[in-house]
Amino acid sequence: xxxxxxxxxxxxxxxxxxxxxxxxxxxxxxxxxxxxxxxxxxxxxxxxxxxxxxxxxxxxxxxxxxxxxxxxxxxxxxxxxxxxxxxxxxxxxxxxxxxxxxxxxxxxxxxxxxxxxxxxxxxxxxxxxxxxxxxxxxxxxxxxxxxxxxxxxxxxxxxxxxxxxxxxx
Amino acid sequence: xxxxxxxxxxxxxxxxxxxxxxxxxxxxxxxxxxxxxxxxxxxxxxxxxxxxxxxxxxxxxxxxxxxxxxxxxxxxxxxxxxxxxxxxxxxxxxxxxxxxxxxxxxxxxxxxxxxxxxxxxxxxxxxxxxxxxxxxxxxxxxxxxxxxxxxxxxxxxxxxxxxxxxxxx
Amino acid sequence: xxxxxxxxxxxxxxxxxxxxxxxxxxxxxxxxxxxxxxxxxxxxxxxxxxxxxxxxxxxxxxxxxxxxxxxxxxxxxxxxxxxxxxxxxxxxxxxxxxxxxxxxxxxxxxxxxxxxxxxxxxxxxxxxxxxxxxxxxxxxxxxxxxxxxxxxxxxxxxxxxxxxxxxxx
Numbered sequence: 001x002x003x004x005x006x007x008x009x010x011x012x013x014x015x016x017x018x019x020x021x022x023x024x025x026x027x028x029x030x031x032x033x034x035x036x037x038x039x040x041x042x043x044x045x046x047x048x049x050x051x052x053x054x055x056x057x058x059x060x061x062x063x064x065x066x067x068x069x070x071x072x073x074x075x076x077x078x079x080x081x082x083x084x085x086x087x088x089x090x091x092x093x094x095x096x097x098x099x100x101x102x103x104x105x106x107x108x109x110x111x112x113x114x115x116x117x118x119x120x121x122x123x124x125x126x127x128x129x130x131x132x133x134x135x136x137x138x139x140x141x142x143x144x145x146x147x148x149x150x151x152x153x154x155x156x157x158x159x160x161x162x163x164x165x166x167x168x169x
Numbered sequence: 170x171x172x173x174x175x176x177x178x179x180x181x182x183x184x185x186x187x188x189x190x191x192x193x194x195x196x197x198x199x200x201x202x203x204x205x206x207x208x209x210x211x212x213x214x215x216x217x218x219x220x221x222x223x224x225x226x227x228x229x230x231x232x233x234x235x236x237x238x239x240x241x242x243x244x245x246x247x248x249x250x251x252x253x254x255x256x257x258x259x260x261x262x263x264x265x266x267x268x269x270x271x272x273x274x275x276x277x278x279x280x281x282x283x284x285x286x287x288x289x290x291x292x293x294x295x296x297x298x299x300x301x302x303x304x305x306x307x308x309x310x311x312x313x314x315x316x317x318x319x320x321x322x323x324x325x326x327x328x329x330x331x332x333x334x335x336x337x338x
Numbered sequence: 339x340x341x342x343x344x345x346x347x348x349x350x351x352x353x354x355x356x357x358x359x360x361x362x363x364x365x366x367x368x369x370x371x372x373x374x375x376x377x378x379x380x381x382x383x384x385x386x387x388x389x390x391x392x393x394x395x396x397x398x399x400x401x402x403x404x405x406x407x408x409x410x411x412x413x414x415x416x417x418x419x420x421x422x423x424x425x426x427x428x429x430x431x432x433x434x435x436x437x438x439x440x441x442x443x444x445x446x447x448x449x450x451x452x453x454x455x456x457x458x459x460x461x462x463x464x465x466x467x468x469x470x471x472x473x474x475x476x477x478x479x480x481x482x483x484x485x486x487x488x489x490x491x492x493x494x495x496x497x498x499x500x501x502x503x504x505x506x507x
Contacts (some may be wrong), residue, residue: 178471179476179479180478282482290463293464294462301463305407328481
């Protein structure tokens with residue numbers, strides 16, 4: 001069971017993802033963000049404060065496929081978020097395509113509930129910056145792949161979940 | 170009864186809000202925009218031309234809580250828009266948090282139909298400008314609070330209303 | 339029967355539009371993009387590769403009304419995309435309003451299945467650039483007109499089609 005939660009900034013994606021995991025006992029939270037500045041550190045700390053003691057946290061900014069090894073004994077895996085992971089891959093000039101492929105293979109075969117958080121970034125006027133355009137393109141293509149593999153896709157608007165694929169809960 | 174109408178620029182938010190108020194007699198339109206340049210004045214004038222004589226207009230760019238006093242005798246209050254109000258609070262370096270809290274308290278207790286217009290601004294690539302990022306964050310958080318309080322939330326796409334919370338009309 | 343497909347960049351709009359035309363025999367693909375740089379040429383070539391031999395391609399960046407003459411014998415017309423057409427009109431400083439009006443008249447009277455692809459560009463923070471703001475405004479207004487004329491409007495999110503007007507297929 002794979003659930004993809006997508007939406008804009010501050011649209012309640014993480015809060016909804018955490019809520020979907022409530023019923024499970026062994027919960028792994030995979031944080032992909034790196035604290036490269038103070039604003040990001042504050043954001044990470046705020047997100048941490050949202051999670052209670054039932055969560056185990058793994059920080060994995062790059063080798064996202066490896067979390068399926070590390071979370072073997074867990075009942076549910078929440079990955080937050082795909083956007084930041086893709087950003088890290090591009091920023092560090094790694095082989096984005098290979099990393100994505102590796103992750104998708106492991107995701108497909110993992111056989112346990114996974115909740116993925118991502119962003120929609122292609123619904124505004126594109127900035128003049130070509131890197132921004134490339135990023136939106138790459139993320140759009142990755143989201144397409146993830147949504148196709150997901151049993152349920154939820155689009156968050158003002159923290160209201162809109163189920164666009166799969167059964168409504 | 171609180172209705173929140175959200176969406177992008179030129180997505181028909183105001184036109185739909187006006188339509189939702191058609192059935193009422195005493196109608197108050199609260200304009201939060203200030204004409205700080207010619208383009209904005211044109212926009213305000215165009216919006217004014219969309220409203221017939223049955224509307225009373227209040228211009229209130231900052232102290233939005235006060236409109237519940239001024240519109241006491243009215244049957245419906247349309248606030249257009251939350252985005253511009255938040256923009257004014259931030260631009261004038263006022264105590265945003267306090268203003269929002271004050272407004273939300275009055276909104277919760279007002280007991281009459283209120284239609285709120287807001288924007289989604291978090292679905293594009295974030296500009297490099299940190300103020301833009303802060304604005305999208307603040308608006309996302311405010312929209313979450315408003316949507317939670319609303320009986321109905323409508324997302325406008327190309328002027329097609331999509332009801333994402335509450336009963337369809 | 340007019341179908342409008344809207345959404346962000348890389349949200350699967352073209353792929354879904356092509357799929358909707360599968361059942362027809364005589365298929366015309368109207369490309370509005372001009373290869374003004376290498377990145378655009380690559381994009382055009384990629385789109386071409388998505389179409390099989392059953393498609394006739396017309397390249398028409400400006401006089402979009404004329405495609406209804408050229409595609410007279412066809413069973414279905416796919417116009418990809420409205421966004422690029424509007425961009426061309428504005429960039430070439432043509433009479434945008436007149437071109438749009440001309441196109442809408444011909445579209446309304448054409449009497450055959452037409453699939454239109456467009457973009458949502460108003461759901462992000464507006465760039466400081468006034469041309470970008472004008473573009474998002476103009477496109478929002480044009481999308482409103484097209485959606486009002488369409489029998490079906492589909493909003494693409496991560497390549498998941500969400501029917502927001504008309505019957506689900």
